[in-house]
Amino acid sequence: MTRKTRTPAAQRNAFYAQSGGVTAVINASACGVIETARKYPRRIGKVYAGRHGIIGALTEDLIDTSRESRETISGLKYTPSGAFGSARFKLKSLEQNRAEYERLIEVFRAHDIGYFFYNGGNDSMDTALKVSQLSESLGYPITCVGVPKTVDNDLPHTDCCPGFGSVAKYIAVSTREAALDVASMARTSTKVFVLEVMGRHAGWIAAAAGLAGRKPGDPPHIILFPEVPFDQAAFLAKVRFSVDHYGYCVVVVSEGAAYPDGRFLAEAGTTDAFGHSQLGGVGPVVANMVREAHGYKYHWAVADYLQRAARHIASRTDVEQAYACGKAAVELAVKGVNAVMPTIVRKSSRPYRWVIGHVPLAEVANREKKIPREYLSADGFGISPACRRYLEPLIAGEAYPPFRDGLPDYVRIKGAAVRRRLKTGFKI
Amino acid sequence: MTRKTRTPAAQRNAFYAQSGGVTAVINASACGVIETARKYPRRIGKVYAGRHGIIGALTEDLIDTSRESRETISGLKYTPSGAFGSARFKLKSLEQNRAEYERLIEVFRAHDIGYFFYNGGNDSMDTALKVSQLSESLGYPITCVGVPKTVDNDLPHTDCCPGFGSVAKYIAVSTREAALDVASMARTSTKVFVLEVMGRHAGWIAAAAGLAGRKPGDPPHIILFPEVPFDQAAFLAKVRFSVDHYGYCVVVVSEGAAYPDGRFLAEAGTTDAFGHSQLGGVGPVVANMVREAHGYKYHWAVADYLQRAARHIASRTDVEQAYACGKAAVELAVKGVNAVMPTIVRKSSRPYRWVIGHVPLAEVANREKKIPREYLSADGFGISPACRRYLEPLIAGEAYPPFRDGLPDYVRIKGAAVRRRLKTGFKI
Numbered sequence A, B: 001m002t003r004k005t006r007t008p009a010a011q012r013n014a015f016y017a018q019s020g021g022v023t024a025v026i027n028a029s030a031c032g033v034i035e036t037a038r039k040y041p042r043r044i045g046k047v048y049a050g051r052h053g054i055i056g057a058l059t060e061d062l063i064d065t066s067r068e069s070r071e072t073i074s075g076l077k078y079t080p081s082g083a084f085g086s087a088r089f090k091l092k093s094l095e096q097n098r099a100e101y102e103r104l105i106e107v108f109r110a111h112d113i114g115y116f117f118y119n120g121g122n123d124s125m126d127t128a129l130k131v132s133q134l135s136e137s138l139g140y141p142i143t144c145v146g147v148p149k150t151v152d153n154d155l156p157h158t159d160c161c162p163g164f165g166s167v168a169k170y171i172a173v174s175t176r177e178a179a180l181d182v183a184s185m186a187r188t189s190t191k192v193f194v195l196e197v198m199g200r201h202a203g204w205i206a207a208a209a210g211l212a213g214r215k216p217g218d219p220p221h222i223i224l225f226p227e228v229p230f231d232q233a234a235f236l237a238k239v240r241f242s243v244d245h246y247g248y249c250v251v252v253v254s255e256g257a258a259y260p261d262g263r264f265l266a267e268a269g270t271t272d273a274f275g276h277s278q279l280g281g282v283g284p285v286v287a288n289m290v291r292e293a294h295g296y297k298y299h300w301a302v303a304d305y306l307q308r309a310a311r312h313i314a315s316r317t318d319v320e321q322a323y324a325c326g327k328a329a330v331e332l333a334v335k336g337v338n339a340v341m342p343t344i345v346r347k348s349s350r351p352y353r354w355v356i357g358h359v360p361l362a363e364v365a366n367r368e369k370k371i372p373r374e375y376l377s378a379d380g381f382g383i384s385p386a387c388r389r390y391l392e393p394l395i396a397g398e399a400y401p402p403f404r405d406g407l408p409d410y411v412r413i414k415g416a417a418v419r420r421r422l423k424t425g426f427k428i
Helices: A026-037 A054-058 A070-078 A098-110 A122-137 A164-185 A204-212 A232-246 A282-294 A305-309 A316-334 A385-395 B026-037 B054-058 B070-078 B098-110 B122-137 B164-185 B204-212 B232-246 B282-294 B305-309 B316-334 B385-395
Strands: A012-018 A044-050 A062-064 A113-120 A143-148 A192-197 A222-224 A249-254 A270-272 A298-302 A340-348 A353-360 B012-018 B044-050 B062-064 B113-120 B143-148 B192-197 B222-224 B249-254 B270-272 B298-302 B340-348 B353-360
Touching (some): A164 A204, A164 B305, A192 A204, A204 A249, A204 A385, A305 B298, A316 A353, A316 A385, B012 B054, B044 B054, B054 B098, B164 B204, B192 B282, B204 B385, B232 B249
Parallel strands (some): A012 A113, A113 A143, A143 A340, A222 A249, B192 B249
Antiparallel strands (some): A044 A062, B340 B353
């Protein structure tokens, strides 16, 4: 794409990076950022993406997104994972490692980067905030806007978080399907099925499994949340009740489920033949607990990455919100709004209506939103009608990717590197 | 539905039962049986389904499918699991328990059942054959036609087996998605991802994961088949090679993967805190093996029932073949063809063309079809082009169920019981 207008003085480049665990729709946010930036050629020159997130900035390994075709950028909307590479790399505090922040500014300055879009969770919002503050104090101001992303749905100040709706839909759908399977076999085979889901600190993903049932007695019969201290006796009694009354029991357990003293159930778990721990997840631990107590035949599944990568069954609502957050980030930035994160603001649940708002990064950084008590059922093993009302719109709608030869035809970027301008390297 | 024609003498009722592990499309076969039977009212009266499969016949617990609406029956085409209930219940040999077979005939006679459609795998074909033989010798001839079903794809004489294409598609899609996730994170996080899939004796499901990659070096980098004795040194070397060359390694392991001496890898596995074994599956065992040897950060997933229940991502080819087998079973039966099973006959791979054939039950019963050596790559860790050519058409096409409130709107049968006619009960 050749640009015919002359570059105005106000035009600066943008840097975009993906951070932390990826999702089915983080690339939809990338698509929103890049497509929207292309609409403001007088303000934003090129969008450079960090190869492997912030590491790409520190090592001056930048991907020139202007070298990607319109089709590839558009295809990001239906491609899961982090197309530019993500990183689990938390910058230390300014006091502890000021050099890292100064290096970022140095790279940004070398590439005339005036906008920093950071697509991540709580930690990333903290980093974006610090970059904004330091860039100011170093006399090279950068407009820093966060783009929310986390499957855990634990960011505060936003009604929900892009990435969550799709994993929620995957878990709700999978729970409904597996439960039908167990129900049809329970007479002579598996009586108890345990599905382990993600969410180490907040049980939003586990809660989404609750959408699989509509009526009392529908599966899942038991959900184990990180927010509810595990009561083994109550749990085992409820398993027995379910098997006695419905013929089977479907249990969904969050990886963060823990005993009252804070120990994760998973920790209390397994050792391998050599005596090493950490082999099993909480799914097999819980399944085995049931077998010990009741002797029921069981099966367990651990969805692991399958759940957060499952773009094939993404929530259309989630895809739209992910894109909208990326788009809004750019629109805020070109308006000069700095150190904020776009949020999803719910206007009504039935019918579902939402708009994009924004919140200062300082208010988001390093905080977590857990499930409130009123979203849980009285016995703590299920979700309340209020929770269902909250969750249901988030999984609404399908947004199937295109298929080729029976498989989703996800795009892959060329990933052309921007020529390095600095002589100095940086050791991660 | 009231019938205006008089019942001709030749009209007899039919019995249909689901057997063994259920699939995403076994109900599509049920739909094919019931809808087709309704087209032959002068030959077939009512279709009775066994509640929980053959157990429903033994205990005279029959479901009157004529009480189900046209919409419900049609909805079976997109509803996973066994809508009438299935059973893991293998009849003993005639010599060992002739009483069971005689009881079946007794129930069939009491309900004027002249057709027996048994929807299952190898064992079920054996049962159907014996019922046919015994009914003959007891002077109450029943036309017995098997309907093939197994996710394992291990039935002989049919090019493929309904149920397999959909689990194959689920595994190929999930492998592709999870691999993208791992690839985008590997720089700073998980290097090795292990997905455990079903298939205790035959590696067809594991092979399907191979469809996720297109070029050499694409994930999955390693597939562990039951057909290939596990070579730990070669495996670990290949894991290291993959991580060194591609930055990460995706491993798909069949639950039936075994050492040269026949021990399952899963058995060699884990003990829990109390010293009990059998807690973990082969997925965590393999992942841990990699950690022991190389120290890589790993994740593992066990899809378990999710894979065979995943109607939301079923193969359209599979759905069509499942229906066609159910339909053909009835058409064969009304023509008086006895003791056979419809088969899928491949006419060509590219373009894919298939027709329905049939084979005597005696040739199917109790045999298994494993992956031939020429379907494996030279090193035994992947699939060959011939295997890809075989598998690819089986996952072609999507056949999405309808959705409501963000979830697949699967049907549930009323399940009205047929009035009992026998005074005697039967203890399972």
